Amino acid sequence: MFKKIKYSLILVSLLETLFSCKNNVPIDNNRYILWRNDFKGNQKVIDEELAQIIPFAQKENSKPLELPITPRVWWYNFGRNTFNPLKSERKLGELLNELEEDKATKTFSARKIQKIEKKIERFQGNLQEQSGWLWRNIGERQVFISEANVAETALKMKKFLYDVGFRDADVTYNLDSTSAKKKLKVTYIIDEKTGYSVDTIQYISSDKIIDSLVQNNKSKQLIVSGDLFDLRLVSAEKLRLEQLLKNNGYYNFNNKFITHGATNFENDESLFVNRKRGNLKIEIQNPDTKPTHERFTVEEVIFKAFDPNSNSTFIKPDTVFYNGVKFIRLDRNVPINIISPRIVSKPGSIYRVSDIMETQRQVSLYNQFAFASSQVKPLSPGQLSLEYFAPLLEKYTFGISPGINNIYNDGSTFFGFGVPVSLTGRNLLKKLEIFEGSFRASYEGQPSPINTSNKSIRGSLELGLNLNLTLPTLWPFQGQLKQLNLKNPRTILGIGYNYSEPFWGKRLNFKLNTNHSIQFSKNAFLYLSVLDAHLINTIYFNNQPGQEFYNSLLNLQEQGNNLKITFDPQFVSSLNSNFIYNNQNPSKPLSSSKFFRLFIESGGTVLNFLDNKERINLIEKVFPLKQSENSIDSVRAYFRFVKLNADYRRSIGINAKSSYAYRINLGLANPYGNNRSMPYDKNFFIGGSNSVRAWAPRTLGTGSSKPDTTAAGNTIPQPGDILLESSIEYRVKVLRFAGDIQLAGFIDAGNVWKWHQTPTAAKFEKANFDFRRFYKEIAVGTGFGLRWDLSYFLFRFDWGIKVFDPSRDQGSRFVLDDFSLKRKQQYGLNWNFGIGYPF
Structure with missing residues (x-):
């Protein structure tokens, strides 16, 4: 451990030498490097408010983790010191000559000319800045300061304090310099005095x-x-x-x-x-020319909708009055009875700007119009004409994006391909609905998920078809629930079919689902699915790979791992509800925010009302298993269960550059059917980039039992019925390179357990949840992470370290002393990659 600390200190010293001393620009006697801006004496006004007053040209250079190094200055100066202007001038001349020759011959395409012009612009910028494009963008200029600059900024701070209520405040400053390095530390001394x-x-x-x-x-x-x-x-x-x-x-x-x-x-x-x-x-105050301000009412409301891509411009517009609103449309397929409830502004009402903004928002929620603008025109004293203008989006959108992929495993590589095709149609049924259809055909490599004699990757054919219909109402109750018209009601009806042929058999998955959603406010959503059904038919091949695969599943089942369920023929139906509150601001990732999600699900509910609670005869007749009664798994599995999941997340901003966040995630699932098991994807899993990051995805648990592994030593996913999980993380912005670079330190804890006792000796009194011992079976991991925030994407890299491993015997579960940096170690660094924050 002491060696690691020593090597870390040596590394920091080397970085300081590399970034702070080398490639610094020469400094004349009249300039000082601005090393730091500090504030002293302020009690009520926070540092961040004062820092915003300092001009950008007087902001100190960035220092990662507040270390005494400025790597971006080094990169910038390195670019200037290594820049070769003669080489850039020669390349610029060649590009200009190339462009001149094309003017005479006209041999280049418009696209190639555009590329040449971009190169010319880049080389001209390089010559102007005397540095390469890369070093200018990843680096930053050295910031210099003078006393005159500081005095001017101090006066601005004094004015700011006066404006915010500290009218007697005074601001002075101290300049601390190191003559050898010509670095200057500026301390602004704030005397707020008593506020007014x-x-x-x-x-x-x-x-x-x-x-x-x-x-x-x-x-x-x-x-x-x-x-x-x-x-x-x-x-x-x-x-x-x-x-x-x-x-x-x-x-x-x-x-x-x-x-x-x-x-x-x-x-x-x-x-x-x-x-x-x-x-x-x-x-x-009143206007100069009138004794009072003029008050207006809305005399008329006009809504114009048309298809900008239509060639039928000669058609006479159709004008219809509906609920007092004048609808003008070229396309009579636009359903005014559906649009009308979303138009908040009504003739005869008092003018309200909030009604206009809400109407524009409501129209945009249809996802049928390119935009919704408004125009207000005075008609006569005290009367206004309000006009909305909404051009339709394209009726059909088609997309295809074929791709090639490869899988590498144990020295063998398999190249596969996939062809996804999508089609979107709008307002085909004159209900402002959106029809989405997608088809995918692929042939991809698939290694065995568990141990078989053949380790090679084999091809797997897959065909998939999905159809979704989205309606802007709570169908079929839109007539009875009119009061929810302004709550963004939405109904999605979906049907899907998937057929695949992996090496071990054939698999058919047919799904049918409905989803209703309501947006109570900007941050609160409710989703309700009264039907979420999946029918899976599986035929295991009777050849050697199929038999081997099936026998491996049986062996795992005997050990208490129900991986077999995910492959078996089955019918899974449920109704569920999902409430989400989220006030996170993606543009301010380090600001304070809250997230809460409550998910409730009841599976196989219809079976409770049937005499035979183990099967649905209608399903068996319409979708019979195409295999004899003597073949393996000739009986379709049905499930009955209830599931509850509550997830709370809180982010607390410390300042503009740092925050900490924590999460508490609780889950409970009770399989009360005769098979005492959950559908595999309805289980709780723990571990991975969005969970306890010291463990690989889905490999932690169950309880204090040892996880199931293959003969090669790979851990098989560990499903559980009860979930306890928590995390705390500190985040700090340290650098900017095409986006914000952040560092994070975290501690994760949690585990999953079985609701019912597992009869196998290896898991008995270990995998099940027990109040007498569960707190001793909480796994703990820690680690650090790197985030690259590009505004539209946040790439996340986390390295987790196991601290407390509940699968070991009591007394030896603290494993931090076993940490090793060597590769493929059980208690080494576990690398995770993710998109977005973990919570």
Whole structure:
């Protein structure tokens, strides 16, 4: 352990030498390198707010993990020091000559000319910056500073403090320099003094209607007694008042009519300065030319919809009045009875800007229109015409993306291919529905998932067809649930068929499902599936590979692992509900947020109402197993179970560059049918990039029993009925390279258990959940990770280390001392790759 610490310190020292000393630019006597900006003395105003005032040109260079190294400066200077301008000028000349020759011969295609022009632009940029494109983008210029810059920034900070309520504040600075390295540390010394606070808020308006509106909505005011005289709060309050009036008919109103000031009952400014408190007066003034602000009603509402790709421009537009709204359309297939409930603005109503925004949002949720814009026109004093404009998306969208893949296993490589085809149709049934069809044909390599005598990869043919119909209503209850029309109701009806021929047999999977969804708010969703059925027919080949594979499944079943169930003929049906609350902001990944998911499922429910609770005769008649009663697995399996899963995640922002997050994930599944087992994919699994990362995917558990393995030593997935899982993770942004580079440290813990006792000796009183010992069987892992956030994708690399392994005997479960950096070690680094955060 001491050797590892010593090597780490040597590595840090080498990095400091490499990045801090080498390839730095020469410094003249009048410039200093800005090494750090610090703040001292501020009590109420946080450092991040003050740091935002510092101009970009005075921001310190990035230092990974706050180490005393600036690698990006090194990369930038390396690019300048190694740049060869003569070589770049020669290549630029060649490209310019090439472009001139083409003007005479016209032999190049437009695409090639565009590529040449891009190269010319890149070389011109290189010559202008005297550095290569790569080094300019991954590096950053050295930041220099002067006392004049610091003094100017200190004055800006003083003004900021005055604006946020600290009117007597003062800002000074200290400059600490190291003459040998010409580095400067700037410390801004903040003396906030006593802030000026608000006693009461007075709203003044001579317009009685406006005054009544403001007074009736005082409970929503953003400033309360005791707040500072903060201009940011005042601006937010002005915006609230503006929106309040625009949502109550005042179309022409804007916050230039709102003024503010500080006062007191004595109207004495000196008392205000001495007391450092007073009243905030907000006055809504009338227009110069009118005694009151004009209030508007919506006289007419027009909705225009047409297909921009249609050639039928000569067709006379169809005009229809429906629920008071004038619909103008070229295509009569646009169903106005479905659109009408989503148009919030109605003729005769008070003008509200919120109604316009909500109508545009509702129309966009159909996923049928390219966009939804609006236009407001005054008709006469106090009356407005409101027009919505929504061009349709293309009726059909077709896609095909064939691909080639390969699988490598034990020295053998198999090349396969796949051809996925998709077709999307919109509004074919005149219900604003979306029809999606997809087909996939593939022939891909498939290694054996468990031990067989033949280790080679064999080809597997697969054909799949899926059809989905999405309706913008809660079909078939849209008539009875009209009050949910503005909650983004959606119904999806799906049917799918999949046929495959792996090396061990033939497999058919037929599925039928429905899904209803409601969006209660921006962050809260409810999904309900009253039918989720899967019919699987399996025929095991009677040849040697098929028999070997089947016997291996039987052996695992005898050991308590139900992997066999996932291959057996079966019928799985369930109804389930899924509630999700998520206020995460993808554009601010390190900000505070909450996520909660509650999933409830009841499987095989219909069997509870039948006399025969082990099979459904209709299913057996319509989809009989095509094998004799004497063949292996001639009986289709049915399942009855209940399942509950609650997942809570919390992210807490520390500052703009760091945060920590934690997760608690609880699951319970009770298979109460005669077979006392769950459908394989309905089980809980633990381990992998989004779980306990020190263990490989699905390999942790069950309880304190040893996991099932193949003859080659590979762990077979370990399904469980009860799940306990938790994680905590610290995240920090350290670098920027085409995106934010983040580092993370984490601790994961959890396990899965069986609900019922496993009769095998190896798992008896180990795999089942027992309150007397479960807390001793919690696996613990730790580790570190690297994230590359490209805004649209976050690539994640995690390395997990086992700390507590419950599969070992008691007294020897702490395994951190067995950690090794050697490859293929049981207690070495477990590498995980993922897209997005683990939780």
